[in-house]
Amino acid sequence: MPARPGTGRGTANPAAGAISVVATSEASMTGVRVLVGTRKGAFILESDGGRKAWNVSEPHFGGWELYHLKGSPADPKRIYASQSSGWFGQQIQRSNDGGKTWEAVDNTFAYDGVPGTHQWYDGTPHPWEFKRVWHLEPSLTDPDTVYAGVEDAALFRSTDGGKSWKELSGLRGHGSGPHWQPGAGGMCLHTILLDPVEPKRIFIAISAAGAFRTDDGGETWKPINKGLHSQYIPDPTAEVGHCVHRLAMHPTRPNVLFMQKHWDVMRSNDAGASWHEVSGNLPTDFGFVIDVHAHEPETIYVIPIKSDSEHFPPDGQLRVWRSRSGGNEWEPLTKGLPQANCYVNVLRDAMAVDTLDSCGVYFGTTGGQVYASADGGDTWDAIVRDLPPVLSVEVQTLK
Template sequence: MPTRGNTLLLGTRKGLFVFDRIGRAWRLSGVSFLGIPISYAMIDPRTGVLWAGQDHGHWGAKLSRSSDRGRTWAEVPPPKYPEGEVIRNSMMSNDPTAPDKPATLRYIWCIAPGGDDEPNRLYIGTEPGGLFVSDDGGDTWQLNRPLWDHPSRLAGQWFGGGRDHAGIHSVIVDPHNSKRVLIAISCAGTFETTDGGKSWTVRNNGLKSSFLPEPNPEVGHDPHLVVMCPGDTKHLWQQNHCGIWRSEDDGRSWINVTETGGPANFGFAIAVDERDPKCAWVAPAVSDECRVAVNGALSISRTTDGGRRWNALREGLPQEQCYDVIFRHCLDKAGDCLAFGTTTGNVYYSDDRGDRWKCLGNHFPLVYSLRFA
């Protein structure tokens, strides 16, 4: 298997772009699904299979895979919600008397491989909140019942954030224990299973959501993205709608590490170092109310001390007339290399942990997903 970090997958509003590293530069090696929105794309490191979720405006969410890195594709049946399942009218609905709606696949938020010891397992996180599991390499998908039937969802405590309905955008399998999986939902929060998905525990303790009338509910938070340090898996980070939090106890409690008086506050994306659990990167925007780059300048903020101090990294990034936002799946890290893609179609990368940035291109379509492979 080639070293992670030599391939870059750009899922955009107008297709999938695959880049390969040639020395210190990147070369475009293929374009797939030109003109079609790609909500998420990743290569399964266990099999080398390239997966792409599409978001057709007319024809619905679709799923495709390629065994030759995008030269040829096969469409596979996407996850399907069982007949009769409904989206609960939520506590945030503007019409509490509105009837429940049929649950149908609205969006493929993320695709994640299972553990190394379960090579045929994959996960897909979807809107309206269903986690789908495959144990046959993605040929068929089953709704994870215990999470879908979680009392918090049945009570209407899950609701949309960014999209109309609740969506699972983060699925993290503990690399040392594949029975332990964390998922995060906008909006509901983070849930953990330690028995391979048979039961789920809410992991939102310590979060505060100022957009709620009661800001400390057990469920109803908006983690924009949750990540785990692979080298020290009790350490988690989340870029939340209301700031940045980290946990050093498996998600049992969260510590607010939002920067005071600096840009590291509102944003969508977050990355954590593979080995050092105190080292993380975020991509700041102004605020919930004003979703553009801070002061018209692009920057990535890094902490190396668990969020006590943040350092805005700007070298090589444009510092005027920028209005870009970096969506949740659009910042990634592999070793010393980082890359991000923006809503304005700009893509930058760094070979030195964010100290200096280089431009990969300025005229891509809006970027929904940027992942190393």
């Protein structure tokens, strides 16, 4: 089917501040494209390498939920988007021109064989049922290969640019699947990390089953949850059942993983074989996002949220916390962020970094703001303020 135009681009958003003259050579040769998924459409924010003035698109797919958009590392013009609706189900969109036009590709996510059952909230067996795609992870090397993490939890792969999808059923079939149970947000596979050093190694995470790893390209999987301690499950150190909210890695050091669990910030130095807590002096270790600085593998970011019943920042102060030591020692980053009367949440897929020399850090809130820091978190600006609730933020660094 033919590609069709997206909606037009708006002019520079006044909320982004005055347009600045960009003087650095890096700024003139590079650009940043921020892909924002919201409850009511997708937005594309673009800037040059100075990251001072931003162009905000009009909504793409207005009225639909955009759980996630992500660009191909191998071809930045190729972007995949997960478009869904409680009324009309799941769609997958693909762009070949950086988000200017889109093409609906295949939306058939059929579980392999007899799907079987997982546990329902009350502990009874419940049939596996596809609901939506939470996360799309394009291959590091092939624009036509993309992974999809779905609810009810499973991993799918397309090798033809989204024209067809096949489940990597070894994940659900490895043995513990019938014991998985949904978290409050549903039983979603929300994190997919592709190992840039070991091409057949993939890490994924499921709420509320835990983290898993394959070393053979998705054929076989094993839980990697040793060291996690979750008091909300009958056996706090069980092999599965942990509500992992997000995993992050630095591409130069893929054996080191960071995790924001329901409660607890965790670290693994052995590709998930074991974990230890690095929450340190955080004001609360509940939260959703975690990410790693593009050039400093020991610099990590989280946004503490008060609790699992109060999904907003402590004391009404929106603070990113940064550790330069890979955890345990954290500093609050507040410049440019609201420090009073702020009660937004930051969802698990809503933080990303760019790879410019001075690393940019970005996150979106359920209040519709997207904040950006062009200096590794020292200072922040809202590059757009009044979007629908933000579900996801991804960044493409264009060189």
